[in-house]
Amino acid sequence: VQLVESGGGVVQPGRSLRLSCAASGFTFNKHAMHWVRQAPGKGLEWVADILYDGSIEYYADSVKGRFTISRDNSKNTLFLQMNSLRAEDTALYYCVREPHSSSFHLDYWGQGTLVTVSS
Amino acid sequence: SYVLTQPPSVSVAPGKTARITCGGHNIGSKSVHWYHQKPRQVPVVVIYDDSDRPSGIPERFSGSNSGNTATLTISRVEAGDEADYYCQVWDRGSDHWVFGGGTKLTVL
Numbered sequence: 001v002q003l004v005e006s007g008g009g010v011v012q013p014g015r016s017l018r019l020s021c022a023a024s025g026f027t028f029n030k031h032a033m034h035w036v037r038q039a040p041g042k043g044l045e046w047v048a049d050i051l052y053d054g055s056i057e058y059y060a061d062s063v064k065g066r067f068t069i070s071r072d073n074s075k076n077t078l079f080l081q082m083n084s085l086r087a088e089d090t091a092l093y094y095c096v097r098e099p100h101s102s103s104f105h106l107d108y109w110g111q112g113t114l115v116t117v118s119s
Numbered sequence: 120s121y122v123l124t125q126p127p128s129v130s131v132a133p134g135k136t137a138r139i140t141c142g143g144h145n146i147g148s149k150s151v152h153w154y155h156q157k158p159r160q161v162p163v164v165v166i167y168d169d170s171d172r173p174s175g176i177p178e179r180f181s182g183s184n185s186g187n188t189a190t191l192t193i194s195r196v197e198a199g200d201e202a203d204y205y206c207q208v209w210d211r212g213s214d215h216w217v218f219g220g221g222t223k224l225t226v227l
Contacts, residue, residue, distance in 0.1 A: 034216070044154075044162065044205050046216035058214045061120065094161065103168050104209035104216070105152035109161040 001025040001108045003095045008113030011085055019113055021078040021095030026108075029053065029073040032098040034106060035080050037091035037115075045091070048080065049098070063089075085117045121210040123219035130225045131196050139222045141189040141206030150209070151189040153182060155202040156221075162205065166191060193224075201226045 007019040035047040048069040068081040092112040124142040131137040153166040166182035206219040
């Protein structure tokens with residue numbers, strides 16, 4: 001299983017950024033996928049998840065209305081569109097797989113891509 | 120929204136037993152999962168569904184969950200167990216995934 005995030009960088013407050021996560025080594029379209037972030041020196045914060053077929057999405061209150069999670073199962077890729085970015089969105093963003101089971105935990109994590117929101 | 124509370128830090132001598140708690144309202148009715156994150160590494164699940172261990176995780180790691188507290192127990196602690204530990208649940212009421220604030224385990 002490999003999850004490789006990209007798209008992070010430095011962006012000004014109020015601007016947008018789109019993260020991608022290329023998945024390989026497993027049947028992507030059978031797994032729900034998540035974005036989890038970690039601000040520098042802080043704990044883990046769940047951001048969003050999307051069902052295996054892209055039919056349903058859920059968001060943390062802190063990003064709802066600003067971030068959109070999506071996926072392209074034909075390209076084994078997960079996305080996170082981030083709009084109206086704020087300083088508090090600065091974090092390492094992980095792409096994470098949920099196992100194909102009835103257990104609501106996370107079994108494989110990417111290395112993360114760093115997003116810095118600063119003027 | 121559902122809140123999980125962990126102690127910021129726990130210290131233990133090598134060879135002893137470490138217990139890390141995770142508090143939440145009626146958490147015993149939920150499935151609790153535990154992750155450790157060593158410095159500059161990604162999180163790794165060490166316990167899922169309260170007490171199940173993924174393959175590759177030593178038997179020294181165990182979990183329990185009842186009432187308002189879930190507990191991760193690490194027996195015969197080793198220096199390599201030093202890490203941040205996070206509990207996590209799925210909150211059915213909000214469809215949100217929730218992490219505890221994390222506990223830094225220090226091996227003295």
